[in-house]
Amino acid sequence: MKVIVVKSDVEGGKEGYNVFAEEKKNGAKTFGLATGSTPVTTYKEIVASDLDFTDSVSVNLDEYVGMSADNEQSYNYFMKSHLFDYKPFKTSYLPNGLAEDSDAEVKRYDKVIDDNPIDLQILGIGRNGHIGFNEPGTPRDITTHKVPLTQSTIDANARFFEHEEDVPKFAYSMGLASIMKSKHILLEAFGEDKADAVKGMIEGPDTVDLPASILQNHPNVTVIIDEAAASKL
Numbered sequence: 601m602k603v604i605v606v607k608s609d610v611e612g613g614k615e616g617y618n619v620f621a622e623e624k625k626n627g628a629k630t631f632g633l634a635t636g637s638t639p640v641t642t643y644k645e646i647v648a649s650d651l652d653f654t655d656s657v658s659v660n661l662d663e664y665v666g667m668s669a670d671n672e673q674s675y676n677y678f679m680k681s682h683l684f685d686y687k688p689f690k691t692s693y694l695p696n697g698l699a700e701d702s703d704a705e706v707k708r709y710d711k712v713i714d715d716n717p718i719d720l721q722i723l724g725i726g727r728n729g730h731i732g733f734n735e736p737g738t739p740r741d742i743t744t745h746k747v748p749l750t751q752s753t754i755d756a757n758a759r760f761f762e763h764e765e766d767v768p769k770f771a772y773s774m775g776l777a778s779i780m781k782s783k784h785i786l787l788e789a790f791g792e793d794k795a796d797a798v799k800g801m802i803e804g805p806d807t808v809d810l811p812a813s814i815l816q817n818h819p820n821v822t823v824i825i826d827e828a829a830a831s832k833l
């Protein structure tokens with residue numbers, strides 16, 4: 601893993617942007633994208649830049665089950681308001697939160713990932729070490745799946761909702777095996793509440809109890825963290 605320690609999430613956004621720009625220059629066509637507060641500074645830098653994605657494809661990590669794309673809490677809406685409205689892609693894929701048949705939706709999304717091999721995948725990390733919505737204990741050979749969210753993730757997401765009972769209880773997520781197929785993985789983490797997860801991810805042990813530790817087995821991972829997230833290394 602290549603670990604870059606920065607002073608702040610703003611500086612991290614500039615480093616994250618550099619990774620996108622470099623990959624694009626090297627011919628990357630398919631970008632795996634993430635939501636959450638972490639990638640926001642990177643998306644801001646991309647929006648402010650002259651990078652053009654109209655010949656690129658994006659594939660998002662996850663979406664809440666039961667949410668329409670125009671619901672302001674959906675990941676679809678998040679991507680539009682933080683990136684796609686300013687930097688449109690040729691095609692953007694996200695799981696369909698309103699799919700009637702979840703087995704069919706999971707299969708459809710696996711095919712999307714197979715048909716569009718990801719050149720660069722950006723990831724945040726949960727406080728319990730989850731990536732995407734692959735919570736602790738998730739088998740490593742899993743591809744796209746419908747996930748019941750853990751109480752810790754529901755609690756962490758509650759700040760975005762008016763009432764805690766409005767927080768979705770399920771999501772569709774790319775699996776750990778899907779994420780590991782990406783050619784280059786960029787994981788960002790900012791803030792002290794990520795320090796334990798970052799330590800586990802980088803220093804091990806390599807265990808299903810801390811899903812991000814699987815990245816120790818990937819040949820091309822760039823980690824961008826601020827000093828607070830790096831404080832336990």
Ligand code: GLP
Nearest residue numbers: 634636637638724725726732733
């Ligand atoms: C959610 C998302 C993850 C994200 C994590 C951390 O659970 N599914 O993709 O990495 O939260 O979120 P944040 O970046 O807001 O700390």
